[in-house]
Amino acid sequence: METTGNENMEKSLSEMKDKLAELSGDRQENKLAMVVFSGDLDKLLASFIIGTGAVAMGMDVVMFFTFWATPALRDPNKKAGEKDLMGKMFGAMLPKGPDAVKLSKMNMGGMGTAMMKNLMKKKNVASLPEMISLAGELGVRIYVCEMSMDLMGFSRDEMMDYPGLEYAGVAKFLEEAATAKVQLFL
Amino acid sequence: MADEIKADKTMDLKGLPCPMPVVKISKGIKEVSVGQVVEAVTSDPGARVDFPAWAKTSGNEIVKTEQDGKITRFFIKRVK
Numbered sequence: 001m002e003t004t005g006n007e008n009m010e011k012s013l014s015e016m017k018d019k020l021a022e023l024s025g026d027r028q029e030n031k032l033a034m035v036v037f038s039g040d041l042d043k044l045l046a047s048f049i050i051g052t053g054a055v056a057m058g059m060d061v062v063m064f065f066t067f068w069a070t071p072a073l074r075d076p077n078k079k080a081g082e083k084d085l086m087g088k089m090f091g092a093m094l095p096k097g098p099d100a101v102k103l104s105k106m107n108m109g110g111m112g113t114a115m116m117k118n119l120m121k122k123k124n125v126a127s128l129p130e131m132i133s134l135a136g137e138l139g140v141r142i143y144v145c146e147m148s149m150d151l152m153g154f155s156r157d158e159m160m161d162y163p164g165l166e167y168a169g170v171a172k173f174l175e176e177a178a179t180a181k182v183q184l185f186l
Numbered sequence: 187m188a189d190e191i192k193a194d195k196t197m198d199l200k201g202l203p204c205p206m207p208v209v210k211i212s213k214g215i216k217e218v219s220v221g222q223v224v225e226a227v228t229s230d231p232g233a234r235v236d237f238p239a240w241a242k243t244s245g246n247e248i249v250k251t252e253q254d255g256k257i258t259r260f261f262i263k264r265v266k
Contacts, residue, residue, distance in 0.1 A: 053205040056212035057243045125203050134209065 031060040033180035035173065039068030039095065040104035041113060041128060047186045048131035054182070055138040062180075063135075064173045066145035070152060072098050072128075073144060073160050080158035087153020094152065097160065098128040136163045143168040191250050191261050193225035194218050200229040200257065207233045208240045215246055215264050223249065226260045234258055 032054040036047045047063065054061045065073055071094040083091060095101045106112035120127060126134065135142075144159065146167045159165065177183045197214045199207045207228045215224055226237070234253075237260050241248045250261040 049205045052209050056205065056208040057240060058212070058245075123203060124201050126206065138209070 027179065028181050029060060029179050030058060031062065031176070031180040032182045032184065033173065033177040034061070034063045034184045034186065036063050036065050036069040036186050037067050038104070038186055039070075039072055039101055041101040041116070042104050043186050044069065044072055044098070044101060045128055045131065048128065048135055050184065050186075051140050052131065052135050052138055055135075055140060059182075060141075061135075061138075062141040062143065062176050064143045064145065064168070064176075066148050068094075070144060070148040070154060071095050072101050073132075073142070073162065073165075074154065074158050075160040076100065078158045078160075080155045083153050083155070090152040091154070091158075098132055101128065132160075132162065139163075142166070143172055145169070191223060193261060194222040196225045196227070198227050199233075200227055202228070203230050204232050204236070206230075208236055211237070211240065211260075211262065212244065215244075215262060218264050220264050220266060222264055224262050224264070226262060228258050228260070229256050231256070233260075237262075 032051070034047060034051060036044065038044065038047075047069075051061045051063055074095075074097045076096040076099070080091060102110065102113045103116055106116075117127065141164060142162055143166050146169055148154075149156070149167065156167070195214065195218050197210060199210055202210070207226070207230050211224070211226050214226070218224055228237075230236075234251075237251075237258075238248060240246075241262060246265050247263045248260050249263050250259075252259040252261075
């Protein structure tokens with residue numbers, strides 16, 4: 001008789017534990033999860049302004065770099081090592097790092113981008129490389145899409161030294177996004 | 187009179203555009219104790235809207251705002 005009582009208790013206790021785990025799994029954290037897809041200077045700047053601003057608002061911030069945004073995190077001073085033909089092509093045609101990305105509009109063969117950068121300096125607006133290092137200081141986490149790296153033939157050796165930079169796939173993004181209050185795609 | 191608000195720390199944020207003023211104040215407020223006041227001086231017109239939004243979200247209190255031409259002075263009390 002007593003054994004059954006204990007068993008019932010244990011059963012309901014384990015049910016409660018499961019329910020609790022389920023509930024905490026649904027919990028939304030004060031977090032911003034962002035997909036950074038674009039390799040354009042303007043959209044990358046917007047991404048980092050929102051990301052650093054979110055840290056100021058007390059949010060945990062995680063950015064996922066994929067596709068055209070991936071080469072913006074390359075370090076122009078690093079060597080990539082051996083690459084196949086396609087890798088060499090992508091490597092040469094895509095921007096080498098945050099200082100080499102162009103405006104999405106009014107680039108005008110690079111003239112527009114150069115003018116915008118000058119104007120930003122004049123108006124004291126932080127440059128993209130400055131925004132990236134600020135994000136690093138503030139603890140913004142960055143994940144780079146492993147598939148994009150592989151597709152474009154980038155090696156980890158040529159990526160910038162960003163604190164805690166990690167490589168991941170879509171599941172990692174979805175895990176973070178599922179528990180984030182705010183999700184963005186830029 | 188409790189009218190006079192004394193700042194325990196002053197931050198000169200003039201000339202800094204978005205997002206720097208909120209990024210800096212969010213760091214600066216942590217450098218005073220709870221209950222103390224930070225005075226932030228900014229020239230960014232966006233700050234007039236951004237500071238109240240930041241204070242509300244981060245759980246701090248703007249106890250006074252002074253406008254002097256293009257300069258806005260916020261007195262922010264650290265609440266937590």
